[in-house]
Amino acid sequence: MYKTSLRTLKMSISNFLTMFLLIEVVACDFRYGPDGLNMNYYFMSCPFVEPVVQNIVNNALQNDPTLAAGLIRMHFHDCFIEGCDGSVLIESTKDNKAEKDSPGNLSLRGFEVIDGIKEELERRCPGVVSCADIVALAARDAVSFAGGPVYDIPKGRKDGRRSKIEDTINLPFPTFNASQLITSFARRGLSPQEMVALSGAHTLGVATCGSFKNRLSQVDPTLDSEFSKTLSKTCSSGDKAEQPFDATRNDFDNVYYNGLLRKNGVLTTDQTLFTSPQTRNIVYAYAMNQAMFFFDFQRAMVKMGLIDVKQGSNGEVRQNCRIIN
Ligand code: HEM
Known part of the structure; x- marks a missing residue:
């Protein structure tokens, strides 16, 4: 009798611990860090975001494997200027010369791949997935396509509303020591x-x-x-x-x-x-x-990918990655 209740008690403790661990694991994945990003950001709002990005990137790179380099470099140039906020994708207008037109950005490649992903995601879950996240995911998928490491990234970046050619002075020059x-x-x-x-x-x-x-x-x-x-x-x-x-x-x-x-x-x-x-x-x-x-x-x-990410009203989800809403 005493042994049975001891066993029952042990089982309840172990069940409780397992439950606690499970809750902890799930909570960890959804927990918001100081930057507000997390691994499952689109879990409810756009669950297929990752396979959609990966499919389109893989198809594009199967046609042109050299684009992997373009996508990875695009993410770097995005993050180093104004943070990872998709500002590198913005087109110049008659009133504004954008980052894209600076000498250091003229040889960036892969913008059409980002547009293709954005179009597909707007069809599936309009107004949800930011261009900044698309650039980060596409770079990540380009790394693995080319045979590099496979890894998960936090999501939830918002798109910036500023893209100025003069900011690109902050990119490192190829002549630096x-x-x-x-x-x-x-x-x-x-x-x-x-x-x-x-x-x-x-x-x-x-x-x-x-x-x-x-x-x-x-x-x-x-x-x-x-x-x-x-x-x-x-x-x-x-x-x-x-x-x-x-x-x-x-x-x-x-x-x-x-x-x-x-x-x-x-x-x-x-x-x-x-x-x-x-x-x-x-x-x-x-x-x-x-x-x-x-x-x-x-x-x-x-x-x-976490450099100066925009949150809440500091950013937006652009409808078209090339144009501020
Ligand atoms: C350390 C400072 C860096 C400097 C000064 C630098 C500079 C450059 C320059 C000058 C080019 C060639 C551009 C051209 O002639 O058209 C280039 C290409 C490239 N950079 Fe960097 N880079 C740096 C760091 C990075 C980082 C951190 C990444 C990504 C994480 C990156 C990714 C690339 C890639 C993939 C290419 C080839 C692009 C292509 O083939 O289209 N670079 N970089």
Whole structure:
């Protein structure tokens, strides 16, 4: 009798603990952080948002795998100017020159993919999913499509109402040294290690000659002499000629960091990561250990995606990502 009631008591305690844990797990997923974002933001209002974004991104990248680079870069340029608020998508008007038209943004690609996603989501759940969230999700899905880490991101960003060309002065220049890069990223709360991990996005895509020809005017001891010839050959076709950042331009891997070890970095800002004693060990670690790069990259992307997010009446959900409501 005594044993039975003890067993019953134990069972009730264990049931209670299981229930408590379950409630805790569910609550964690729905809990609003200080930035108001959470993993299940669209759970009730637009439950199919993630598969819709992923399908459209996958279809677009199957047709043109080079667009993965464009989508990831778009998210970076969005977050670094006015926070992750879709301001990079806004078109200029006769009264306003928008971010999109600044020299640093002219080679951004993938806007049609964002438009396609927005149209589909407006059909399914009008006025619910922000363009800023679409950019963040599309970048995340582009990373995994290209073979990079698969990860979840918090959602609930609102779209901004400001997009001014002059704000883009705050994008890092490709001629920065390591200290300037560290300062630029620190202003957004990102550490030197996060800066090096995020620079690893240059595992995808290309730079145009105009972005690296500064390295060719005189002998650059941080540039391998054979690779210097390759860059010069690219530039012989003009400022718009494209140079892949690494040997596997559509694969998300750590080949980029291994290139830096061999002085094969394309931009000044790429090579400086290995030249500078402040960041050299991080480059070395990522070159040796791809899993470590993937782990740090996805954490840094989540953090970058939280820069100055807009909430409530500070933002809106744009009907058309290119136009403020
Ligand atoms: C560390 C500071 C950074 C600088 C100075 C920089 C600069 C540049 C420049 C100059 C280009 C080539 C543009 C052109 O010539 O058309 C480029 C391309 C690219 N950047 Fe960065 N970048 C930086 C960090 C990042 C970050 C943090 C990401 C994403 C997380 C990123 C993603 C990309 C991608 C994917 C491309 C290739 C784009 C394409 O092929 O269309 N970059 N970047």
